[in-house]
Each structure stands twice: as structure tokens, then as C-alpha cells.
Amino acid sequence: MPDLKADLKRWQETALKRTLDRSPERKQAFTTDSGIPVKALYTPLDNPESDYQQQIGFPGEFPYTRGVYPSMYRGQLWTMRQYAGFGAAEETNRRFRYLLERGSTGLSIAFDLPTQLGLDSDDPLAEGSVGRVGVAVDTLADMETIFQGIPLDRVSTSMTINATAPILLAMYIAVGEQQGVAQTQLTGTTQNDILKEFIARGTYIFPPEPSLKLALDIVEYCLGNVPRWNTMNIAGYHIREAGADAVQELAFTLADAITYIERARERGLAVDEFAPRLSYSLGCFRDIFEEVAKYRAARRLFARIMKERFGAKDPRSYLFRTFSGSCGSTLVSQQPLNNIVRVAMHALMGVLGGHQAIHTACWDEGYAIPSESAAQIALRTQQILAHESGLANTTDPLAGSYYVESLTNEIEKRARAYLERIDAMGGMLEAIESGFISREIQESSIRYQKSVDSGEKIIVGLNKFQEQETDQGAAAMDLFQADPAVEGRQKAALSAVRAKRSQEEVASALSELAAVISRNENVMPVVIRAVKAYATVGEITGVMRSAWGEYRSPAYI
């Protein structure tokens, strides 16, 4: 037998060439969705086998390419964590119970924008937004209602909350206490990833420095007090949704993580104390192999950073534990039922990628808050993959694919190069403040749009295979209608709480908060005191606003 290299060359020059001479390939060049060149064929030459232990290894062991736990889904399936929340607390409570009764194993709360931005429902700026994109929470009373009949020692709850995360976590702790569940038993996650708000999602309130301080207050407080809590979910998902490609998504997520870890160490926390409680999120976009390679590269690159850069010793510090989900931007309003298929592919990449928790989007999300039936299909999609497909029978089944291993290496290499550029700029905060990150994302976003315009990227139903439809589907759909009365009801409930509480205790807690801020101490204990006194989200944030001011990010177009 000739050696492989010579044999490959022979095949390319004979068999392949003869075929291509007769009928050329469909396109001039093939790339991944993010523009990484893809060859016609991958062979062992692309991944020298000698690298196995160093590059791939075993699940649950360094460098974690194959998964963060040794037994992965054979031991325990991923958490099916459906994102929900809308209207007032009662409605979200009903939707949560609906999902739990149907086998959902974790909750994920969407908050409305006023709650995310520290505004009460009766603030003039909140008008029109109360209970729209998530549930409205003004005081502890709302949080009590959301979790009525849901024992906090039996579910884990993920909260998509950033600028006001200390307040919402404080409320969750207080509800737990009322239910007789100690904070040491609580499990769940606060997103608490403020850096990506400055570059992608926009729900920042304070300037970067005090914003980072608040985020780290949660990390520090939970260390001793809420030890099972995931203090941060450092999210690439939103960066991807803002237009970044797969490599940027990974690189910027890790650059954010590096910044938090450096800041935590500056506070005197040891990396092996807090790093095990950090969690991560990456999106599920379109290109299955690229996404799986991204997840595998993420685990490996992160573990290497923790070891090489931060000298972490506890293996739990190396784990890039992830909650990932459907990128809503891949969903298409035209012929919307096709989205069910897209979401099934998202779940497929998530499972092949070895995530700890997965969210599947609802096919009608492009129109409205998902209807109950759409939410059910999204959950069932995960259950079908878990129980009917054989996907969960072995760990990291794409390992050893010449293509996927090669792509994993390539993505790690490209992400590393970005990290080096960011380091050279002085770190992620500087890269964000100089506009570099926003501009990089914007360029990718425009590139993507242009390739859709030109038809180079095909989106079924949008730029190819269109139907003549005015608004097919949408008219026939059982669409969720936002209840216009929610805002009024929420305002009335807020007035009632304000009237009933002890004003002295509220005032005293708020002035103590101001003092804690001026002494630059951890705000968590006094925020917990304030929420227990039924101080509102707006009042607590107001104290912080007076101390730190508000930030307005420049817009790069």
C-alpha cells in the first residue's frame, strides 16, 4: 500500500478529477456558515492520531474536548430548560406549572424590560413595556406569586437578569426562606453577565466599572452563602444574535470570562473558589458541524486558559458548563411551521455538542410571545431527541470525525488569535470601550446580510422556495395575545404593596444601601434586607443610580 498522502493525491488526480471534469461542484468554494473554508474531503491527514490524548482525551478529563463529565448523557440527560415569562406573575406561574407538569426539568425566567432596567411598572419610562417580553417584577410579592406551589428545593431556576441581578437573586433567596428552603440549598443561575450587555443586548444601566462591581458582588456573596448557585452565565448567545460569527462568539465570550475572573482575583478571591460556579452559554445557529466544533473547541480552549493563564488546580474550575439554545435569528417568519424543523436541528447540535441544559425555541417566536401549543412542541422536540433518536447513548459521538476534529482545531486557533488581539488592546473592557468589539460584530452582521441578499446563503422560504403569501400562517395561527390590562393590574398591585409595607423599614434599608455603596462593600446583604421589606426594584436601583449615574453607550453603525 502507498502511504496515505500519496494515495490521497492519486485519488484527487484520478477518480475525483474525472468526476469533476464531467460535472463540477455546485459552488466555487464551500465554507461554514462563519466563512471557514471547507475542503471536499477530510482524512486522517487532517488530524494526526498522535494528538489524541493531548487534543481530545476522555470526557471529564483535561482538556475536556469530549465533555465536562465522564458519563455525560448516559448518566443524566441534559436539563430541558424552557425560557418563559410574560405578563404578570400569575400568568408566568401558570406557564411554569404547565411546563413542569409536562416534564420540563428546569425553569428559566424571562423578565420584562422595566425589571431588567430597574424601573417600576408605574415609571413613565415603563409605559407600554410592562409584562411584554417577560414577567413584570416590582417587589418580592411578585416573586412570591411566580413561585407559588413550586418548591424551590425541587427545581433549578435560571434568571435572564443582568444589571438588576442582585435584586432578583435577593428576591429568590427571600422566597426560598419563606418556603423553608435555606439559601444553601438553592440551585439555579443568574445570567449576571453585564459585559455582553454593552456589546450585544443593551440592558445595562450603570457605567462599566460599577456594573462589574455589582456582578462580582453576586459571585462573592454566593461563595459562602449560596454555594450551589451558578453566579454567572457568561453568554455568547446574545453576541451571536447581535451578528457575530461562531469564532467571534466564542472569543468574545471567553474574553468576557477572562475579565470577570481577573476582577474576582483582584478582590482577593481564589480562582478555584469561584470559577467552579461560573457557567456559560453559546448559541445554536445553523451549521451543525461548525456549531458542534465550536462547543468542543470552547471546552478545550477554556480549560487551557484556566490552567495556563490562571493556574487553576481544581478540575471543577476547568469545566465549561453550558446552557445553550436556539438562536432566534435563525427562525423565519415566512412559512413559519418550518421553524419546527430548524429548532429540531438546534437541539440536535446542542446534544451532539454535549450541553448541560438546552433551550429550544418556539416556532411562532418571530411573531409574538410563544403560544402554549408552540411551547409544548419545543419541549417535545427535545424529548424526542432524548428518547427516540439514540443520540444520548454514547458520549461525544462526532469525536474522531476527520472533519469535526479539524474544524474544532481551526475554531480554537482562530478564537485564540482574537484573544491575543484583545489582550494586546489592554483587555476586553478596553476593546469594548474603544468600539472594537461592536465594530467587529457589525461587520460580520453586514457580511451575513449581504450573503443573504445575494442568495449565496439560502434561507428557505425567505430568499428561496418562497410561497405567495400575504402572511400565511400568522393569520391561521393560534397567536398569543398580550393582555393589555396587565399594565394596569400590575400598577394597582404595586400601589397596594407600597401602601401595606413598613415605610420606615424600606427607608432604613435604602439608606443603609447608600452607605454600603459609599463604603464600597458588597451590596447583597442589604439588598436582601431591602427586598424583604418590599422595597421596589425601582427604589433599590434608584439608590444605585444616584451613586453611580447612568451609562449611555455610543452607537457604532
Added chain:
Amino acid sequence: MNDVGNRKIRVLLAKVGLDGHDRGIKTVARYLADAGMEVIFTGIRSTPEQIVDAAVEEDVDVVGLSFLGGDHMTLAPRVIDGLRRRGLQVLIVLGGIIPQRDIPALEQTGAARVFLPGTPPDRIVQFIRGSLEQN
């Protein structure tokens, strides 16, 4: 045709309300600028008052508003009323996640067109040019 009289078409783009998703509007901004228009983007979380003031100050021909937070029925009419009260005769276009059933009311209020997700950005460029040429 990118000119009104002797000058470039001036477009004010804005995100009203609390929503921070600006990928769509920034994409539109780029396409309008590439088409030779003068684009002013006021960033996220602008209030209706700020937008009206900016439209007056910048003397624009077009105001484009993006909504992804479900608050369009409250906030779009406020911007439009404000512009009318200041006597501005501008073309108003909206875009974002807006249910079909809300479109007639928004057009009634004074929006010339509501662009939904998936609209090729060039179509927005053409619409703005076409509308301004008619006047």
C-alpha cells in the same frame, strides 16, 4: 436619486423605548448610508421627546423607528404626534417585530410603511427614495 432638492436625503433612525436589540436598525443604517443617504442613529433607549428634538435639530426627511419589545402601539404614535405638533413633514417608517394585526392602526396614525423581519434592506432603500421622489 439620493437628493432632495440639492442635498442628500437625511434619515434619523431610532430605537424608542427600553429594548436594546439594535442589529436590525444598524443593518438598515448601513444600507441607507451605502446608498448615499445621511444617516443619524440616536442609539438605543431614546424617548419620543428626544427623537422629535433630534428630528427637528437635524432637519431630517425621514424618521425610521425600530421596535422589538412589543411597545410599538404605545410609543410609535407618541413620536408621530410629536413630529406633527412640531410641524415636521417627514416620511415615517417602522420596522421590527410587529404583529400584522397592528399594522393598519399604525398606518392610520401616520406611518408610511411597516417593514417586517426578513425584509431585504434594499427594499427599504427603494421605498424611501421612491416616496421622497413623489413629493
